[in-house]
Amino acid sequence: MRSTRNIILLLPKVFSYLLKSSLPALLLLAAVSLTAQEAVHNFGNMQVHDAAQVGFHMDLTNDGTFDQNLGLVGFYSDTNPLTISGAFSPVFFDTEIAVDNGLYLETAISVNNNGNLIVGNIITSRRATDVFSNFMDFSFYTGESSVSKVDGYAAITNKETFVFPVGDQDRLRPLTIDSDAINAQVKCAYFPENPNSPKSIDGVFSTERRSSQYISVSDKEFWRLEGDVPSRVTLTWDEYSNMRAWAEYLTDIKVMGWSKSENQWVNLGNTGVEGGMANGSITSDTFLPNEYEILTLGGNDEDLQTYDTIELDNYYMTPNGDGQNDVLEIENLDRSANNSIQIFDRYGVMVYSKDNYQNDFDGRSNREQVIQRNSGLASGIYFYVITMHDLQQKHQGYLYLSN
Structure with a gap:
């Protein structure tokens, strides 16, 4: 049986405690013990009041109340890893790691205001989706990097948009969510694993099972996202992702999702892409996260990458209804009814896409995220790929649109 001794004062070996206010009772303790294994065990009531700072230099086991905090709670160690466990999830106002x-x-932890990621990862099991680092309401974080992030599950509560600071041991691989409404809760984790044979989750997600023969799916990595509000996501890639194996051009890159109902990979779109083939990001169309087991990056099938690329003449459009240059007419389109077209603005945002194009683009977008889609796109230079x-x-070239 482990030996314990009750403490009323905070011993320097256990905590660093700085008083920044004259307010009485900045930290309230009831039934707190220090074990011989150097862990703080709360089985009563702990509370950090406004302007107080408390630092843990050893493990915390929370079997009591520790969710009504206003000051700063930090976790510090330059030698040993630390662990937070217990029957109840602590809620911090400000915290730093x-x-x-x-x-x-x-056990899960939550932050109400600011999470400062200084050095060292917050690590959770990728098999335990109920254990996560949660950012609540109007909270935010700072300091995310390759050496300070969430290596496992991060979550949000009552947020509409958020950048999840997730990754693996050595790499930051954030996922951004932009939802149509406030989410009650969303969870996200990054997996540097082959979806054909994942180690951390159950199931096999064969990259050969695809909704189209013209798309390919990465076997290097994937993300898991749990949410029940229609959303768009932005995924990132780096050198490890090896995007050159999946796409010849940035416009070829796609967000892919494993559909639970279809039991195959589905193209979730490309509404905007930034960066280059070594490092960059891509934004999807709108979809419901809970309808997909996992998400990853994709591109064109290998056969598609052998296609000849032909630079066509640039096109000029004046969609004013006078019968002259009102639509984008691609030459020799009748020779390939099986086709697809994408049109991008000068910022790389996709404003139009269609399979089996029939020379019917009239200057209006068919993408949900484009504000002017009903009244027509603004005059300017656009880039198309068919x-x-x-x-x-x-075929690719430039399109000059004049209203």
């Missing part, structure tokens, strides 16, 4: 070898979570599968050709 400086644990070189990682802060391990065996893939003619029957001819095994890609």
Whole structure:
């Protein structure tokens, strides 16, 4: 049986405690014990009041109340990893993490205001989706990097948009969510694993099972996202992602999702892409996260990458209804009814896409995120790519739109 001794004062070996206010009772303790294994065990009531700062230099086991805090709670160690465990999830107002070898979570934690990620990852099991680092309401974080992030599950409560600071041990691989309404809760984790044979979750997500023969799916990594509000996501890639194996051009990159109902990979779109082939990001169309088991990056099938790329003449459009240059007419389109087209603005945002294009683009967008889609796109320069599968050709060029 472990030996314990009750404490009333905060011993320097256990906490660092700085008083920044003359307010009485900045920290209230009831039934707190220090074990011989150097862990703080709360089985009563702990509360950090406004302007107080409390630092834990050892493990915290929370089997009591520790969710009514207003000051700063920090976790610090430059030698050993630390662990937060217990039957109840602590809720911090401000918190900072400086644990070189990682802060391990065996119970969920929440932040009400600011989470400062100084050094060391917050680590959760990828098999335990109920253990996560949660950012509530109007909270935010700072300091995310390759050495300070959530290595496992991060979550949000009552937020509409958020950048999840997730990754693996050595790499930050954030996912951004932009939802149509406020989410009661969303969970997210990054997996540096092959979806054909994942190690951390059950199931097999064969990259050969695809909704179209013209798309390919990465076997390097994936994300898991749990949410019940229609949303768009932005995924990132780096050198590890090896995007050159999946796409010849940035416009070829896609967000892919494993559909629970179809039991196959589905193209979730490309509404905007930034960066280059080594590092960049891509934004999807709107979809419901809970309808997909996992998400990853994708591109064109290998056969599609062998298509000839032909630079066509630039086009000029004046969609004013006078019968002259009102629509985008691609030459020889009748030779390949099996085709697809994408049109991008000068910022790389996709404003129009269609399979089996029939020369009917009239200057109006068909993308949900484009504000002017009903009244027509603004005058300016656009870039188009049309893939003619029957001819095994890609045509690309510029489009000058004048209203």
